[in-house]
Amino acid sequence: SQQGEEDPQALSIQEGENATMNCSYKTSINNLQWYRQNSGRGLVHLILIRSNEREKHSGRLRVTLDTSKKSSSLLITASRAADTASYFCATDESSSNTGKLIFGQGTTLQVKP
Amino acid sequence: DTEVTQTPKHLVMGMTNKKSLKCEQHMGHRAMYWYKQKAKKPPELMFVYSYEKLSINESVPSRFSPECPNSSLLNLHLHALQPEDSALYLCASSPSRSHTKDGYTFGSGTRLTVV
DSSP, rough: OBBBEESEEEEETTTTTTTTEEOSSOOOOEEEEEEEEOTOEEEEEEEETTOSEEEEETTTTTEEEETTTTTTEEEEOOHHHGEEEEEEEEETTTTTSOOOOEOOOOEEEEOOO | OEEEEEOOOOEEEEETTTEEEEEEEOOEEEEEEEEEOTSSSSOEEEEEEEEEEEEOOOOTTTTTTEEEEETTEEEEEEEEGGGGEEEEEEEEEEESOOTTTTEEEEEOOOOEEEO
Protein backbone atom coordinates (compact mmCIF):
# COMPACT_ATOMS: atom_id res chain seq x y z
CA SER A 1 0.00 0.00 0.00
CA GLN A 2 1.19 3.52 -0.72
CA GLN A 3 0.93 5.79 2.27
CA GLY A 4 2.44 8.92 0.81
CA GLU A 5 0.45 11.64 -0.84
CA GLU A 6 2.35 14.23 -2.78
CA ASP A 7 1.32 17.55 -4.16
CA PRO A 8 1.33 18.99 -6.59
CA GLN A 9 1.12 16.05 -8.98
CA ALA A 10 2.77 18.19 -11.63
CA LEU A 11 4.77 21.39 -11.50
CA SER A 12 6.11 23.51 -14.34
CA ILE A 13 8.52 26.38 -13.67
CA GLN A 14 11.13 28.48 -15.41
CA GLU A 15 14.83 27.87 -14.98
CA GLY A 16 16.13 29.79 -11.99
CA GLU A 17 12.87 29.62 -10.05
CA ASN A 18 12.42 27.58 -6.90
CA ALA A 19 10.34 24.40 -6.84
CA THR A 20 8.50 23.17 -3.76
CA MET A 21 6.81 19.80 -3.48
CA ASN A 22 5.02 18.37 -0.48
CA CYS A 23 4.54 14.91 0.93
CA SER A 24 2.15 13.61 3.58
CA TYR A 25 2.22 10.21 5.23
CA LYS A 26 0.10 8.23 7.67
CA THR A 27 2.19 6.18 10.08
CA SER A 28 5.08 6.83 12.47
CA ILE A 29 8.38 6.78 10.66
CA ASN A 30 12.10 6.26 11.28
CA ASN A 31 13.02 8.53 8.42
CA LEU A 32 11.71 10.09 5.25
CA GLN A 33 13.65 10.03 2.02
CA TRP A 34 13.39 11.85 -1.29
CA TYR A 35 14.26 10.28 -4.62
CA ARG A 36 14.49 11.59 -8.16
CA GLN A 37 13.59 9.55 -11.23
CA ASN A 38 14.39 10.61 -14.74
CA SER A 39 11.98 9.29 -17.32
CA GLY A 40 11.94 5.50 -17.39
CA ARG A 41 15.13 5.20 -15.35
CA GLY A 42 16.06 4.08 -11.87
CA LEU A 43 15.59 6.17 -8.76
CA VAL A 44 18.38 8.28 -7.32
CA HIS A 45 18.51 8.94 -3.60
CA LEU A 46 18.61 12.68 -2.91
CA ILE A 47 18.33 13.23 0.81
CA LEU A 48 17.18 11.54 4.01
CA ILE A 49 15.75 13.24 7.08
CA ARG A 50 15.38 11.40 10.36
CA SER A 51 12.23 11.58 12.46
CA ASN A 52 14.04 13.66 15.10
CA GLU A 53 15.23 16.24 12.56
CA ARG A 54 13.22 19.21 11.35
CA GLU A 55 15.28 20.52 8.48
CA LYS A 56 18.14 19.35 6.34
CA HIS A 57 20.12 20.86 3.48
CA SER A 58 22.14 19.34 0.68
CA GLY A 59 23.40 21.68 -2.02
CA ARG A 60 20.33 23.26 -3.66
CA LEU A 61 17.98 20.95 -1.76
CA ARG A 62 16.20 21.79 1.46
CA VAL A 63 13.95 19.28 3.19
CA THR A 64 11.69 19.92 6.14
CA LEU A 65 9.84 17.42 8.26
CA ASP A 66 6.88 18.03 10.56
CA THR A 67 6.12 14.80 12.38
CA SER A 68 3.13 16.33 14.18
CA LYS A 69 1.48 16.96 10.81
CA LYS A 70 3.05 13.90 9.21
CA SER A 71 4.31 15.97 6.33
CA SER A 72 7.51 16.91 4.56
CA SER A 73 8.51 19.33 1.86
CA LEU A 74 11.33 19.38 -0.66
CA LEU A 75 12.57 22.72 -1.94
CA ILE A 76 14.85 22.90 -4.96
CA THR A 77 16.38 26.34 -5.28
CA ALA A 78 17.62 27.99 -8.48
CA SER A 79 16.22 25.18 -10.62
CA ARG A 80 17.90 23.99 -13.79
CA ALA A 81 16.56 22.23 -16.87
CA ALA A 82 18.43 19.13 -15.68
CA ASP A 83 16.19 19.04 -12.59
CA THR A 84 13.29 17.98 -14.84
CA ALA A 85 12.23 14.61 -13.40
CA SER A 86 9.73 12.91 -11.11
CA TYR A 87 10.32 13.29 -7.39
CA PHE A 88 9.12 10.76 -4.83
CA CYS A 89 9.07 10.81 -1.09
CA ALA A 90 9.47 7.48 0.68
CA THR A 91 8.94 6.57 4.30
CA ASP A 92 10.67 3.99 6.43
CA GLU A 93 8.07 2.93 8.98
CA SER A 94 9.13 2.80 12.60
CA SER A 95 6.84 -0.10 13.50
CA SER A 96 9.39 -2.61 12.24
CA ASN A 97 12.93 -2.73 10.90
CA THR A 98 11.90 -4.44 7.71
CA GLY A 99 13.70 -2.07 5.38
CA LYS A 100 10.38 -1.56 3.66
CA LEU A 101 10.12 1.81 1.96
CA ILE A 102 6.71 3.09 0.97
CA PHE A 103 6.65 5.63 -1.83
CA GLY A 104 4.38 8.58 -2.34
CA GLN A 105 2.57 9.18 -5.60
CA GLY A 106 5.25 11.53 -6.88
CA THR A 107 5.51 15.02 -8.31
CA THR A 108 6.49 15.52 -11.94
CA LEU A 109 8.66 18.61 -12.27
CA GLN A 110 9.30 20.33 -15.57
CA VAL A 111 11.90 23.10 -15.63
CA LYS A 112 11.76 25.16 -18.79
CA PRO A 113 15.00 26.68 -20.08
CA ASP B 1 31.76 0.16 -7.02
CA THR B 2 28.64 2.06 -5.92
CA GLU B 3 26.18 0.71 -8.44
CA VAL B 4 23.37 -1.74 -8.73
CA THR B 5 23.46 -3.35 -12.17
CA GLN B 6 20.32 -4.79 -13.72
CA THR B 7 20.14 -6.93 -16.83
CA PRO B 8 18.61 -6.98 -19.30
CA LYS B 9 17.55 -3.36 -19.73
CA HIS B 10 14.63 -4.35 -21.93
CA LEU B 11 12.78 -7.65 -22.22
CA VAL B 12 9.87 -8.71 -24.37
CA MET B 13 8.38 -12.09 -23.54
CA GLY B 14 5.37 -14.15 -24.46
CA MET B 15 2.89 -15.37 -21.89
CA THR B 16 4.25 -18.92 -22.11
CA ASN B 17 7.91 -17.96 -21.84
CA LYS B 18 10.25 -18.36 -18.89
CA LYS B 19 12.77 -15.60 -18.36
CA SER B 20 14.88 -14.17 -15.57
CA LEU B 21 15.87 -10.70 -14.45
CA LYS B 22 19.24 -10.25 -12.86
CA CYS B 23 20.49 -7.74 -10.30
CA GLU B 24 24.04 -7.42 -9.02
CA GLN B 25 25.80 -5.20 -6.48
CA HIS B 26 29.30 -5.25 -5.05
CA MET B 27 28.88 -2.74 -2.25
CA GLY B 28 28.65 -5.40 0.45
CA HIS B 29 24.98 -4.61 1.00
CA ARG B 30 23.09 -7.39 2.75
CA ALA B 31 19.54 -6.26 1.96
CA MET B 32 18.18 -6.38 -1.56
CA TYR B 33 14.78 -5.50 -2.93
CA TRP B 34 12.56 -5.95 -5.96
CA TYR B 35 10.10 -3.21 -6.86
CA LYS B 36 7.56 -3.04 -9.67
CA GLN B 37 6.64 0.29 -11.22
CA LYS B 38 3.81 0.90 -13.65
CA ALA B 39 3.79 4.00 -15.84
CA LYS B 40 3.19 7.26 -13.94
CA LYS B 41 2.91 5.36 -10.64
CA PRO B 42 5.24 5.01 -7.66
CA PRO B 43 7.36 1.90 -7.17
CA GLU B 44 5.61 -0.90 -5.30
CA LEU B 45 7.57 -3.30 -3.15
CA MET B 46 7.52 -6.94 -4.21
CA PHE B 47 10.22 -8.74 -2.21
CA VAL B 48 12.85 -8.05 0.44
CA TYR B 49 15.90 -10.25 0.95
CA SER B 50 18.01 -9.92 4.06
CA TYR B 51 21.28 -11.85 4.33
CA GLU B 52 20.22 -13.95 1.34
CA LYS B 53 16.96 -14.98 2.96
CA LEU B 54 13.51 -13.88 1.83
CA SER B 55 12.07 -11.70 4.57
CA ILE B 56 9.13 -10.00 2.86
CA ASN B 57 6.84 -11.18 0.07
CA GLU B 58 4.18 -8.58 -0.57
CA SER B 59 1.61 -11.17 -1.70
CA VAL B 60 3.21 -11.37 -5.11
CA PRO B 61 1.73 -13.98 -7.50
CA SER B 62 3.74 -17.18 -7.77
CA ARG B 63 4.49 -16.50 -11.42
CA PHE B 64 7.20 -14.23 -9.97
CA SER B 65 9.88 -16.26 -8.19
CA PRO B 66 12.78 -14.47 -6.51
CA GLU B 67 16.14 -16.03 -5.79
CA CYS B 68 19.23 -14.80 -3.97
CA PRO B 69 22.10 -17.18 -4.78
CA ASN B 70 24.68 -15.09 -2.91
CA SER B 71 25.11 -11.76 -1.19
CA SER B 72 25.83 -9.93 -4.46
CA LEU B 73 23.21 -11.36 -6.74
CA LEU B 74 19.42 -11.23 -6.87
CA ASN B 75 17.31 -12.86 -9.55
CA LEU B 76 13.65 -12.65 -10.43
CA HIS B 77 12.37 -15.65 -12.37
CA LEU B 78 9.33 -15.04 -14.53
CA HIS B 79 6.91 -17.65 -15.82
CA ALA B 80 3.47 -17.51 -17.39
CA LEU B 81 3.18 -13.76 -17.02
CA GLN B 82 0.19 -11.72 -18.06
CA PRO B 83 0.17 -8.55 -20.17
CA GLU B 84 -0.70 -6.56 -17.04
CA ASP B 85 2.66 -7.57 -15.60
CA SER B 86 4.32 -5.29 -18.13
CA ALA B 87 6.20 -2.69 -16.07
CA LEU B 88 9.58 -1.37 -15.02
CA TYR B 89 11.17 -3.77 -12.54
CA LEU B 90 13.61 -2.12 -10.19
CA CYS B 91 16.20 -3.70 -7.96
CA ALA B 92 17.63 -1.88 -4.97
CA SER B 93 20.03 -2.56 -2.12
CA SER B 94 20.92 -1.14 1.28
CA PRO B 95 23.58 -2.07 3.86
CA SER B 96 20.94 -3.99 5.82
CA ARG B 97 17.18 -3.89 6.38
CA SER B 98 17.53 -1.73 9.46
CA HIS B 99 20.42 0.33 8.10
CA THR B 100 18.76 2.53 5.56
CA LYS B 101 20.15 5.85 6.74
CA ASP B 102 21.91 6.45 3.45
CA GLY B 103 18.90 5.45 1.41
CA TYR B 104 18.58 2.70 -1.11
CA THR B 105 20.77 2.35 -4.17
CA PHE B 106 18.59 1.56 -7.16
CA GLY B 107 19.46 -0.05 -10.43
CA SER B 108 18.25 1.50 -13.68
CA GLY B 109 15.59 -1.17 -14.06
CA THR B 110 14.38 -3.72 -16.59
CA ARG B 111 11.58 -2.58 -18.85
CA LEU B 112 9.41 -5.71 -19.27
CA THR B 113 6.77 -6.10 -21.94
CA VAL B 114 4.55 -9.19 -21.91
CA VAL B 115 2.88 -9.94 -25.23
